Amino acid sequence: MSSFAMEWYLIALLMFIGFYCMLVSRSIVRQLVGLEIVSKAAMLALISAGYWSNNLVFAQALLITMIVIEVVVVAAGLALLVKNFRLHGSADIWKLDSLKG
Amino acid sequence: MDKALLAFLIIPLFAAVLIPFAARYRPRMADILANVTLLAGLANLAWLALSPSMIASEFANLPGDGLSLLLVGAIYLVGLCVTFFSAWFLDENLPNRPAYYSLLLVSVAAMTGVVTSTDFFTLYVFVEVLAVTSFALITTDESFAGVEGALKYFFLTFPASALIIVGLAILMLTLGSLSYENLRIFMSSDIPAGPVTFGAALIMLGFIIKSGVVPFHAWTPDAYQGAYAPVSAHLAGIVTKISGVYALIKMATLLRFFDGRAQALSEMLMFLGLLSIAVGAIAALRQKDFKRMLAFSSISQVGYIVLAAGLGTPLALIGAVFHLFNHATFKTVLFLNSASVERSAGTTDMDKLGGLEHSMPWTSWTSVVALLSTAGVPPLSGFWSKLLIILALWESGLRTYAVLALLFSIVTLAYFMVMQRKVFFGKKTAAAESSPEVSAPLLAPAIVMCGLIVALGLLFPYFYTYLKVVAERIII
Amino acid sequence: MNDPRLVLFALTALFSIWAVMARSLLTSAIMLALVSVTVSLIFFDYGAPWAGVFELSVCAGLITVLFIGAVSLIRSEEEKHPESRARFYALPLAAAIFAIAGWFYLPPFFAEMAGWARPGTGGGTIGLALWDMRRQDLLGQVLMLAAGVFVIKSVFPRRTEK
Numbered sequence: 001m002s003s004f005a006m007e008w009y010l011i012a013l014l015m016f017i018g019f020y021c022m023l024v025s026r027s028i029v030r031q032l033v034g035l036e037i038v039s040k041a042a043m044l045a046l047i048s049a050g051y052w053s054n055n056l057v058f059a060q061a062l063l064i065t066m067i068v069i070e071v072v073v074v075a076a077g078l079a080l081l082v083k084n085f086r087l088h089g090s091a092d093i094w095k096l097d098s099l100k101g
Numbered sequence: 102m103d104k105a106l107l108a109f110l111i112i113p114l115f116a117a118v119l120i121p122f123a124a125r126y127r128p129r130m131a132d133i134l135a136n137v138t139l140l141a142g143l144a145n146l147a148w149l150a151l152s153p154s155m156i157a158s159e160f161a162n163l164p165g166d167g168l169s170l171l172l173v174g175a176i177y178l179v180g181l182c183v184t185f186f187s188a189w190f191l192d193e194n195l196p197n198r199p200a201y202y203s204l205l206l207v208s209v210a211a212m213t214g215v216v217t218s219t220d221f222f223t224l225y226v227f228v229e230v231l232a233v234t235s236f237a238l239i240t241t242d243e244s245f246a247g248v249e250g251a252l253k254y255f256f257l258t259f260p261a262s263a264l265i266i267v268g269l270a271i272l273m274l275t276l277g278s279l280s281y282e283n284l285r286i287f288m289s290s291d292i293p294a295g296p297v298t299f300g301a302a303l304i305m306l307g308f309i310i311k312s313g314v315v316p317f318h319a320w321t322p323d324a325y326q327g328a329y330a331p332v333s334a335h336l337a338g339i340v341t342k343i344s345g346v347y348a349l350i351k352m353a354t355l356l357r358f359f360d361g362r363a364q365a366l367s368e369m370l371m372f373l374g375l376l377s378i379a380v381g382a383i384a385a386l387r388q389k390d391f392k393r394m395l396a397f398s399s400i401s402q403v404g405y406i407v408l409a410a411g412l413g414t415p416l417a418l419i420g421a422v423f424h425l426f427n428h429a430t431f432k433t434v435l436f437l438n439s440a441s442v443e444r445s446a447g448t449t450d451m452d453k454l455g456g457l458e459h460s461m462p463w464t465s466w467t468s469v470v471a472l473l474s475t476a477g478v479p480p481l482s483g484f485w486s487k488l489l490i491i492l493a494l495w496e497s498g499l500r501t502y503a504v505l506a507l508l509f510s511i512v513t514l515a516y517f518m519v520m521q522r523k524v525f526f527g528k529k530t531a532a533a534e535s536s537p538e539v540s541a542p543l544l545a546p547a548i549v550m551c552g553l554i555v556a557l558g559l560l561f562p563y564f565y566t567y568l569k570v571v572a573e574r575i576i577i
Numbered sequence: 578m579n580d581p582r583l584v585l586f587a588l589t590a591l592f593s594i595w596a597v598m599a600r601s602l603l604t605s606a607i608m609l610a611l612v613s614v615t616v617s618l619i620f621f622d623y624g625a626p627w628a629g630v631f632e633l634s635v636c637a638g639l640i641t642v643l644f645i646g647a648v649s650l651i652r653s654e655e656e657k658h659p660e661s662r663a664r665f666y667a668l669p670l671a672a673a674i675f676a677i678a679g680w681f682y683l684p685p686f687f688a689e690m691a692g693w694a695r696p697g698t699g700g701g702t703i704g705l706a707l708w709d710m711r712r713q714d715l716l717g718q719v720l721m722l723a724a725g726v727f728v729i730k731s732v733f734p735r736r737t738e739k
Binding site: 110111114117118121196197199200201203204207210211214218219220222223226227229230233234236237238240241271273274275276277278295296 | 690691693694695696697711713714716717718719720721723724725727728730731732734
């Protein structure tokens, strides 16, 4: 069993954990935690692919950009969370059901 | 990146940074700066594409591939309509007014970045910028529905981004690079395409979620309905089209769907396209809310674009690009009109509205033009793009698809007729009694867009030469 | 399984399960920071020190601070209505089922994928790679940071006294 295959197997597991968290959780914070885990798995996939195809420098350049993006995305998500909390007084995603049809 | 179009990215960014400083003491400066920036950009673009020498030479020396120029034009057009509308629509003492305009300009810049990118990772970066600006724009008016729509958008679009990144990783592994050009060269060579199409399929799945095609459309109606009124026109008219559908069209050309190298992917895309035409149209028939109905109609129209992109023949791609452009014009009109109705009558519930044509004739008639164009009635522009798509399907021997696409085009007409009858025609209701026509500046964007719809329909032969140049350049 | 990098991968998975299952959101945020730390160690192990440093300072540092700030704002309300824990306690089970079922299919699949690899040219330094090849991404980063500032300004406007 090559090391690459094992790495990607664990990345798939990590992704499963993240998506599971996003699916079952009702709390917005925990959904964000799940999102973070999923995006960490995606980053690991990128660097691993770069390493095994001899593109490490390229992959590293992409990762730095991704990290900057991630921090802004998480900040935006937390800002939405706080705003939602101020308006609704809860951080429960299933209480958001005013829009239907 | 297209160097010729770089300025269209950088100048809005500068203006966006400038606005908070300029508008510190005079809030109106924000409106003026945003409008002037976009207007200047649009004038410049019109000169680039429509100067007499360019028309005389049948667009032979367009900069870049022509597609990005056309789409930058659409972006600036919708952006200008939305900022102009907002300038009169926004609440006088909205506390985040400068930030609202800055975000609009940043989103215009990001969309320009998307359509001028030459590399999948750059595409991803700008799509993320676009998504981040969209959340904040949706929640501008601090309503419950706005935050709800924004959160739903957030939690569907970022897992999709993770899928895109994994797809990029596989593409990097199997292709050794992420640029469009390398993928195009790879796909036209004889190397077995399996591994690369697997990576491309993941990327495509991510963009399918982002464009709200049917099995993944849960966020679309909520985000459009909940969004602040002018913002929903911005979102439905251009943002989701650029952040999702554009990438699908681009990948359809790069993966060379027309020569059958990625047959399974092409068929899947066409099936999803047809599914979303059907589901969107049928769901739109049963809606009670004006904006929500428009959102489902938007899903259905995106289905046409995706169907044509999935087919991938040159004619189908011309149809897809043209329908994308048309969608920007008619959906902007309809959503801006829904905003006017909301402002004037105070509600968008179709059961409470009725008989608005007497008090709001301009809004009513611009809606009629836009909806006829959506449904594909000649000689409006929407007719030509649907005709091209259906012709392309028929030519490729996909008779069932062609007939179904035609059939659902009639359903489109049906639900719009229901909408028009409920909202504008018929007996006046209590809500309509006290709803005067909105002021002229609020009508101007809708009227300009309607003029464009009619003009594009009548001058279609000229536009077709342009589109043919585009199609020749993007499929080499 | 004697490769140190694989141990780090397994540790990342472990911490992430912990982050999902933790009862208090604060523990969750701290476990997320530990996930970031192990990820950055993996980056170092691959020989990508710049990405590792960024990950350590930005993701393990800044994002954790943001998380803890937001959590402490809403914690009182969140603890009044605790969500049902049953589905979280099922996570190790679900993860184990996924791991065992995936064991038979995924590694052979990925091993085959490794066979498809088309090695790139490599080489170069990170600075050159960023500046020469990824200049548009730098523009994208600038745009992203501007967007972040305006998002915060728009979501939390400075209210004028009226």
